[in-house]
Amino acid sequence: MGKQRSSGTHLDPSFASDNVAGVSPSILTALGEANQSAAVPYGGDTTSAQLLEWTKSEFGSQAEIYPVFNGTGANVVALQAMLPRWGAAICSIGAHLNNDEGAAPERLGAIKLLPRPASEGKLTSADIEAELGAMGFVHAAQPLAVTVTQSTEVGTLYSLEELATVAATAHRHGMGVHIDGARLSNAAAALGVGIGELVAHSGADVVSLGGTKNGALAAEAVVVINPDRVAGMGYIRKYSMQLASKQRFIAAQLLELFSTELWHRNAHHANTQAARLGERLQALEGVHVQAQPSVNAVFPEVPVDMAARIQSTYLAHTWDTAPSGNPVLRLMCSWETTDEQIDDLMSCAAASELVHERG
Incomplete structure (x- = not known):
């Protein structure tokens, strides 16, 4: 039997999700500081510029960051930018993308998902190679991206070596690699590495960097590690309704969360x-x-x-x-x-x- 959502407003939600937690006090302080004066909208503000500087220092000089409102938005924007219209993304059958995003990848992003029955929620090189038969076959969507979830929906972790192996296999066959990192902070803390170190070892081209589940308020981002793997990211974020006019308030949260030890x-x-x-x-x-x-x-x-x-x-x-x-x-x-x-x-x-x- 699959998962069944409990409901009831009278029930204590303390252990229902990490989404039930409030906002870290220092992030509220950072929001207050960002609210002190007028600022250029749509990412032209100084706080967004500081966030970009942090991104390049953490992920490399080519890295770019695109703040968005939520994790579904980050994933859909990222995969749209990575895939041509005939492309498809390989994912775990238990992935949040496949089960918990209300068909947003398909309906809003026109993204074909190729779910694999992955053990412990983790894709392997064998899962990628199992989809190669579609390559060049005009009647099939082309597997051109792999998306992994770190940590997974079932609470498991890819080791750095496992991530690197999956990425190497995907790249060898011309596929891009995306990480759904809604809980990337939990994964990095558990593995004893920094966020940048985890991503560098993973071989990922694009990362959905989660903040909301770890103490932020409606603050996520798409981080592009390899710009050659994406196209039109800024335009896609806009038409996907994920470009914030007052972006400084998202940027301030991400900067407070990730540029410190928070x-x-x-x-x-x-x-x-x-x-x-x-x-x-x-x-x-x-x-x-x-x-x-x-x-x-x-x-x-x-x-x-x-x-x-x-x-x-x-x-x-x-x-x-x-x-x-x-x-x-x-x-x-x-x-x-x-x-x-x-x-x-x-x-x-x-x-x-x-x-x-x-x-």
Whole structure:
């Protein structure tokens, strides 16, 4: 069974997603500072210029950055710029692009996706090579880009070597490489590398750089590492309704997040809290956490009655059904997840055990 979204305004959303978290205080301060005076619109402001300087220092002198409003916009703009009209993008079948963007790639971007049933949410060289039969066949969309998600929708990580291998295979066959980096900060923190180092080792041509899930407010960006792999990025961003007139407010957030250690502090905290939550859940009778969380997502298989208790209080999505028949939940930690919130969730999960012990 596939994932099922929970709903209910009365439920505590603390672990539903990292999107439920607020805005980092220092980012609010940066927004206030950007609001002090008039500025040239559409990216002509000094804050956007500073963001571009940071981009070139982090990703190389050829790098360009295009701030956008949201992750779906970043992905759709990036792939449109990478693909000709007859092109297609290879992705994991579980990718956010494929499942959670409301057909925006297809309807707004006219992008053909070629989803692969990737193990642990990760594409391999074999997945790319499996699509090569379409090359030169006039009746098939041409696989001309590969898009990987780092970290993945199932909370796994590509190692630097895995990313480099996928990129090398794609490039060898003339394909561009895109990273959906909505949680790239969590991945970099978990791997113990900087954002620029991760991207450099990945071989990516274009990156969707996420800020919102890590403490920003509606602030994402398309970062072009290799300008030869894209065309018309500025025009595409405009007609895709992702060009902000008051761009300085997006740029100010990205600059505060990534030109300081804030991105790492926030992501490291979220990852650490997820590891703590996973360990505590694993200690409960009947709970199985398949793997120690790599980033800020925990996927515990829990007894049906425990799932019912948790979901009667928390907005917690049922992600899958285990072979045992028990539900697998998805619990997410964020930059502001507290120890007290974890304690409260654990009390809810273990309620029947506590009652039994006291009895």
